[in-house]
Amino acid sequence: MSHLLSMTPFIPNHSPCQSRRKPSSIGQGRLFDSTLLGFCFLILAPLLFSSACRRETKVEKANREGILILGNGAEPKTLDPQLIQSVGDGNIMRAVFEGLVTFHETEDSVALPGVAERWEPNEDFSVWTFHFRPDAKWSNGDPVTANDFAYAYQRILEPAFASPYASMLYFLTGAEEFNKGDTDGFSTVGVKVIDDRTLELSLIGPIDYFTEILKHATWLPVHQATIEKFGDMTDPFTDWQRPENHVGNGPFQIKSWRINHSVVVERNPHYWDAENVKLNGIVFRPLPNEYTEERAFRDGQLHYTYVLPSNLVEWYRENRPEVLRTEPYAGSYFYRCNVTKPPMDDKRVRQALAFAIDRKSLVENVTLGGQSPAYGFTPPFEGVYDPPKGVNFDPEKARSLLAEAGYPDGKGFPGFEILINTTEAHRAVAEAVQAMWKEHLNIDNVAINNQEWKVFQRTLHDLNYEVARSGWIGDYVHPTTFLTLWQTDDTNNETGWSNAEYDRLIQEALQAADPETRLARLMDAEAILLEELPILPIYWYTRVYLLDPSVKNWNPSVLDHRPFQKVDLETPERKE
Amino acid sequence: MFKIILSRFLQGVIALVSVLTLTFFLCRLTPGNPFDNDKQIPEHIRAKIEEAWGLDQPLVVQWGKSLLNAAQGFPQPSFGNSGFSVREIIAQSFPVSFTIAVFGMLIALAIGVPAGVISASRRNTGVDYSIMSLALFGICLPTFVIGPMLAIVFGLELGWFPALGWGEPADLVLPCVTLGLFYGAYIARLSRSGMLDTLSQDFIRTAKAKGLPEWRILIIHALRGGLIPVVNYLGPAFAGLISGSFVVETIFNMPGLGTHFINAAGNRDYSLIQGTVAVLAVLILVANFLADVLQILLNPRLRGGSAETKAAS
Numbered sequence: 001m002s003h004l005l006s007m008t009p010f011i012p013n014h015s016p017c018q019s020r021r022k023p024s025s026i027g028q029g030r031l032f033d034s035t036l037l038g039f040c041f042l043i044l045a046p047l048l049f050s051s052a053c054r055r056e057t058k059v060e061k062a063n064r065e066g067i068l069i070l071g072n073g074a075e076p077k078t079l080d081p082q083l084i085q086s087v088g089d090g091n092i093m094r095a096v097f098e099g100l101v102t103f104h105e106t107e108d109s110v111a112l113p114g115v116a117e118r119w120e121p122n123e124d125f126s127v128w129t130f131h132f133r134p135d136a137k138w139s140n141g142d143p144v145t146a147n148d149f150a151y152a153y154q155r156i157l158e159p160a161f162a163s164p165y166a167s168m169l170y171f172l173t174g175a176e177e178f179n180k181g182d183t184d185g186f187s188t189v190g191v192k193v194i195d196d197r198t199l200e201l202s203l204i205g206p207i208d209y210f211t212e213i214l215k216h217a218t219w220l221p222v223h224q225a226t227i228e229k230f231g232d233m234t235d236p237f238t239d240w241q242r243p244e245n246h247v248g249n250g251p252f253q254i255k256s257w258r259i260n261h262s263v264v265v266e267r268n269p270h271y272w273d274a275e276n277v278k279l280n281g282i283v284f285r286p287l288p289n290e291y292t293e294e295r296a297f298r299d300g301q302l303h304y305t306y307v308l309p310s311n312l313v314e315w316y317r318e319n320r321p322e323v324l325r326t327e328p329y330a331g332s333y334f335y336r337c338n339v340t341k342p343p344m345d346d347k348r349v350r351q352a353l354a355f356a357i358d359r360k361s362l363v364e365n366v367t368l369g370g371q372s373p374a375y376g377f378t379p380p381f382e383g384v385y386d387p388p389k390g391v392n393f394d395p396e397k398a399r400s401l402l403a404e405a406g407y408p409d410g411k412g413f414p415g416f417e418i419l420i421n422t423t424e425a426h427r428a429v430a431e432a433v434q435a436m437w438k439e440h441l442n443i444d445n446v447a448i449n450n451q452e453w454k455v456f457q458r459t460l461h462d463l464n465y466e467v468a469r470s471g472w473i474g475d476y477v478h479p480t481t482f483l484t485l486w487q488t489d490d491t492n493n494e495t496g497w498s499n500a501e502y503d504r505l506i507q508e509a510l511q512a513a514d515p516e517t518r519l520a521r522l523m524d525a526e527a528i529l530l531e532e533l534p535i536l537p538i539y540w541y542t543r544v545y546l547l548d549p550s551v552k553n554w555n556p557s558v559l560d561h562r563p564f565q566k567v568d569l570e571t572p573e574r575k576e
Numbered sequence: 577m578f579k580i581i582l583s584r585f586l587q588g589v590i591a592l593v594s595v596l597t598l599t600f601f602l603c604r605l606t607p608g609n610p611f612d613n614d615k616q617i618p619e620h621i622r623a624k625i626e627e628a629w630g631l632d633q634p635l636v637v638q639w640g641k642s643l644l645n646a647a648q649g650f651p652q653p654s655f656g657n658s659g660f661s662v663r664e665i666i667a668q669s670f671p672v673s674f675t676i677a678v679f680g681m682l683i684a685l686a687i688g689v690p691a692g693v694i695s696a697s698r699r700n701t702g703v704d705y706s707i708m709s710l711a712l713f714g715i716c717l718p719t720f721v722i723g724p725m726l727a728i729v730f731g732l733e734l735g736w737f738p739a740l741g742w743g744e745p746a747d748l749v750l751p752c753v754t755l756g757l758f759y760g761a762y763i764a765r766l767s768r769s770g771m772l773d774t775l776s777q778d779f780i781r782t783a784k785a786k787g788l789p790e791w792r793i794l795i796i797h798a799l800r801g802g803l804i805p806v807v808n809y810l811g812p813a814f815a816g817l818i819s820g821s822f823v824v825e826t827i828f829n830m831p832g833l834g835t836h837f838i839n840a841a842g843n844r845d846y847s848l849i850q851g852t853v854a855v856l857a858v859l860i861l862v863a864n865f866l867a868d869v870l871q872i873l874l875n876p877r878l879r880g881g882s883a884e885t886k887a888a889s
Contacts, residue, residue, distance in 0.1 A: 075657070077658070159620070159624060160624065162621050162627075165615075166621060180620050181620070258831060260830075261743075285829075289826050292826060292827060292829050295732065295739045295740055296741070296829065299732055299738060299739035301741060452608075453842065454606075458607045458612055471614070491619070492615060
């Protein structure tokens, strides 16, 4: 751009007699007026022409053809289920692969038979046996066997493969040791192929909610022959995940992938339940800019937007409520406190800050997406878990706690920075919290510092902050996916907080023989977390998005897991 | 001419190596790396990943490898999208950006040159003032304002063109017009001043004295000289259009190179950063070279000048 701006226009060098010349002495002919007119016509003609006919929208065309078009957030990084990291990539994986169990249309915590037609745990839920359906097939027609799953689990755990999400499989006995290179050979891991159609998995403890964990994309199988046709088991950069080579076992198969444009999947004729799959295909479009995505929806190019900008929610609520969807999402928005640095090393300061945040006002006036004010860290899972009521808005209590900590009426408070990654939404929340702390605690030396995403992650990791904006999305429907985070040695702890009693309760919960004891231990652990407050809970996420009314059987899901094989489109005259 | 081409080529290679070297070290000095994310990867896995990508080797070795990779045409996979090599990503996205840039530039010229010529020929009249005010308006309105405006009016309200997307010819209209209006405004101002400069010269007065019709004077005699500032500007503007259309690509959701240019930096996608920087550098070098050649062809004095220098030496 500097190039453009530094261009100096030529300054005409007039002689005095020239500048006295009447400017109209040149250009009196009629020619230029007609040129001008002709030129305008040239520009406008195509516009006038095209206005004559109304285009069929992409959604209308897709409805005729039975194709679902989804906004899917960012560009997928990979189509390899053992390398994925993001929620959007997981959506594509769920369309083209099927795990041992699959998703229920409406009940988040129910697992339906997938590749396994039935399964049984042993008495204490530590050994699970899965029996495969005989008709499960890969998209190339090969049968899906127990060996494919064992192969996939070995692949993701192989140290040399270095899968970023391998720790999801640490529920298997010996998996962590094998992944860290402490043991040799996959035979030490609790995966046993009994025969082609029977798989036995041994777990590190009694895990009654194991089928929930199995729904995560890291537990999907891969086709051994395809992987090995293009490279070694542990080579992450091979061509097997190319659309032309890709083999899956889900209701759909990969048709094409164009970067920053689309991933297209089409019906997999070999899928065991193919006759009940309603859609002929799905187009996943990366639309990282939320305003662009909303325009795409209004232009009839999308059935579904991944998100909706918060400042447009009100408009849709009033003008087009039939396309607006709001549903709870298993995620928690909170502030991390670095407990190794003053003033956050004082529990009373953290408590004072937590009780001085008016969360209800924040979600109603700032975030606007129907989020719920968080009273704990783990979002409530209906029928499974409700966290203890740890924090609320209590300015009186907050002030007295701050006084106890030695800063009556905020006097002498050393001040600190709220660290955010550069996004307007995070800044808005931070500014609101900053104002609340000033109003209720009389602290006026809280600054807001924003950092670019990667720098922000580094700063967090190096414990180089005081208070930092954070979020956590659950991997499965159970409080352990939230609470294991705050154990002393967890990679994602990043607060410097360590509590022996908390660690003990979490381990006890993981080893508890019955579900009630487990949930009770988790409750106790979360109570400690909310007493100590290395984190300041703010709100629980909602997903707010737009959905075209022609989409049928698209139900709320707290983990954004949609069984695509059940989704349908209202299409009176579909072409087969 | 051959000598000029050869010397320009060698200068280009040196410039390219320097740019890539600078980019390499700037990337490594920036905090954060390709594998930092909100769910942190356990240390033992991170170490393995860095080993697989060669990030554990001494910096000098990595630098040498990155230059070698550039010399081979970027066969290395992208850090952010390991399913594709940098070469493929550029091969997929470059034609998109190139198409938008060509049509955008054609629209800019179609608007800018006539507007500038008319303005110059009617200097200091109402026509001149209104065209130049419009041009100033166009320069001041950034593409991220014009783009969504056009998308909302012509895409969503009137429904004449797709509001965004890539795949059919109609998708080209709004993004190209957005770029065309912005660059057209610059070109209008540049061609006006170029034309004014030429129109004030003696040979134009001679032409007028000979009684030539006005359109002949403008089109045949003045335009060639008057367009020199525009031609000068075209080279860098075109390179900028191809790599710098991030905003337009985001607004209209197009799979172009500009998006990679920005996202690669954000993702610390070291290999893709090198690739996109190399493309931009080559584009600027080529564009400048072509602009120089065109200028020599358009301006007889430059041709004469070089002959005189030769004769003198």
